Amino acid sequence: MREKEQNTRPGALRPWLVAAVLIVQCLAFSMLIVQYERIVRFGTEIRLPCQAYDPSDVLRGRYLHLSVKETTDTFPSSVTNALYYPSRKFYVRLDPSTNGLWTVTEAAFEPGREGLWVKPVFATVAHRISWSDKRDDEETNAFIKRREASGLVLSATFPNRLFVNEKIAPEAEKRLLNQKNGASAVYRVLHGKMVLTGIEIDGKSILEDIQTKE
Numbered sequence: 001m002r003e004k005e006q007n008t009r010p011g012a013l014r015p016w017l018v019a020a021v022l023i024v025q026c027l028a029f030s031m032l033i034v035q036y037e038r039i040v041r042f043g044t045e046i047r048l049p050c051q052a053y054d055p056s057d058v059l060r061g062r063y064l065h066l067s068v069k070e071t072t073d074t075f076p077s078s079v080t081n082a083l084y085y086p087s088r089k090f091y092v093r094l095d096p097s098t099n100g101l102w103t104v105t106e107a108a109f110e111p112g113r114e115g116l117w118v119k120p121v122f123a124t125v126a127h128r129i130s131w132s133d134k135r136d137d138e139e140t141n142a143f144i145k146r147r148e149a150s151g152l153v154l155s156a157t158f159p160n161r162l163f164v165n166e167k168i169a170p171e172a173e174k175r176l177l178n179q180k181n182g183a184s185a186v187y188r189v190l191h192g193k194m195v196l197t198g199i200e201i202d203g204k205s206i207l208e209d210i211q212t213k214e
Helices: 002-007 010-042 140-149 169-178 206-213
Strands: 044-052 063-067 069-072 091-096 102-108 116-118 122-127 152-157 161-163 183-190 193-201
Touching: 010 183, 010 193, 044 102, 044 169, 044 193, 063 169, 063 193, 069 102, 102 152, 161 193, 169 193, 169 206, 193 206
Parallel strands: none
Antiparallel strands: 044 063, 044 183, 063 161, 069 152, 091 102, 091 116, 122 152, 183 193
16 A cells, blocks of 8 residues: 555656656657758748848857848838837748849738748837937937838848857858858748758858868
């Protein structure tokens, strides 16, 4: 009887509970890997302009931190101010431009049937000009009127961390900071999801270039 009572204590179930939690975590991690590989294999490849994250990330570890943002002034007419719209509600449409890069052409609460739509990491609506644009000799009320008249713009932020070899991360970040002709972030997009797969300068992968010269 006493042995039965000991086996039914909460502590006796803990090994099974821990095992169950570990199994669920492993399954979740495996699903993420499968999803990533599926997007990389079957997704549409696009390029967006990017720049090094400022300030540089001294604790980057095994990834490069980028700044990848695009804006559009085409979004639902119900969006009339910059305050009351959850940033994660928006989807954005991406279209190719003449320079080989892609750009955000519109935003909506649901993806459209045509075009390439993705859900950005963040999407915020704000006035086209900010308080940093206020002139020193400009009265506050006058600036507020000018700011409201400037209209609203949606800014979409895309995945901005690329995992790389820890040894080449400093050199890659240095090249990204010093580039003059513009860099591009390479993505794969599938079913509204996107993953960052590379960074290019002048059409060449900076990671492959560094590895080749080592």
